[in-house]
Amino acid sequence: MQLTLDLDSEVPIYQQIRDRIVEAIARGQATEGDPLPSTRQLAADFGINFHTVNKAYDLLRQQGVIRINRKSGAVVRRDPATGPPEAGFTDDWEERMRVLLAEATVHGLGLEDVMRRCETMLTEFKETP
Known part of the structure; x- marks a missing residue:
């Protein structure tokens, strides 16, 4: 998995890291x-503060996308093909989608x-059963 960040973007770096990791999982790259x-x-690797990366990883952990273990570090927790979304995910996702559509x-x-x-973007992601 290779991450690309735009250090000049108005989007915070921690959010870019979070977004790129989610996209990599959706594409099957992780x-x-x-x-x-x-x-x-x-x-x-990016010449940024490790607290910025930590903030992105913590956000991913809270969202159930990764798990963090002191010995093994951060690992992908969820594969898109592992079943239905966790409780509460759909409501939160619909609220974010509402803003984007607005x-x-x-x-x-x-x-x-x-x-x-939407269709074009969805076809970029890994097909799930």
Whole structure:
């Protein structure tokens, strides 16, 4: 799994790390049990503070995407094919989606355009049974 960050972006670095890891899992580039780089290693690779990486990993842990063990470090906890989402996920996801769709509407994207873009993006991700 290779992460790409835009250090000049307005999106906080910890959020970019979180987003890229979720995308890698969805694409099948990281699967359940796969180790993630240590916070210090990833921070050194990007020349950022390890607390920034730690914040991203903690967010992923809270969201049930990774587990963190003192001995084994951070590993992918969930594979998209392992079953239904955990309790509460769908409600939180729908709220975030509502905001994104509102933004699309405010900026003039129509239903067909939004649906086409969603379909295109979903096909990028790993097919799950």
